Amino acid sequence: MSEFVTIAKVGDIPEGTGNTFHVGERLVAVFNRGGEYFAIDDLCPHMGASLGAGCMDEQGVVTCPWHAWHFSVADGTWCDNPRIKIDSFEVRVEGDEIQVRATPRGKP
Numbered sequence: 001m002s003e004f005v006t007i008a009k010v011g012d013i014p015e016g017t018g019n020t021f022h023v024g025e026r027l028v029a030v031f032n033r034g035g036e037y038f039a040i041d042d043l044c045p046h047m048g049a050s051l052g053a054g055c056m057d058e059q060g061v062v063t064c065p066w067h068a069w070h071f072s073v074a075d076g077t078w079c080d081n082p083r084i085k086i087d088s089f090e091v092r093v094e095g096d097e098i099q100v101r102a103t104p105r106g107k108p
C-alpha cells in the first residue's frame with residue numbers, strides 16, 4: 001500500500017508538538033517542527049511506549065516518554081545508536097490536509 005492517508009488538518013498539530021494517528025494498520029507519530037511535518041513509527045522499540053506522546057526538542061529529536069531513548073523525527077534514527085533506525089514516513093500537505101504515506105520510506 002503506497003497511497004497517502006489524511007491524518008489531520010493543518011493546525012491540528014501545534015508547532016513543536018506531536019501526536020499519534022492511525023495510518024492503515026499502523027500507528028504513526030507525527031510531529032510539527034517549525035511548520036514542517038515529520039512521521040515516524042509510534043511504537044518505541046524498547047518496550048513499546050507511544051513516541052507520539054514524547055517531547056521533541058528544537059533539533060527534531062523525540063524523547064521516549066518511558067525511558068528517554070532518543071529518535072530523530074527526520075528519518076527515525078535512534079540517536080543513542082545511529083546504526084539502528086525505526087520506520088519513517090513521507091508527509092505531505094494537500095490543501096489543508098496533512099497526509100502520511102502508508103508505506104514506510106525505503107519499503108516497496
Ligand code: FES
Binds near residue numbers: 046049067068
Ligand atoms: S519504551 Fe521507549 S525508551 Fe523504554
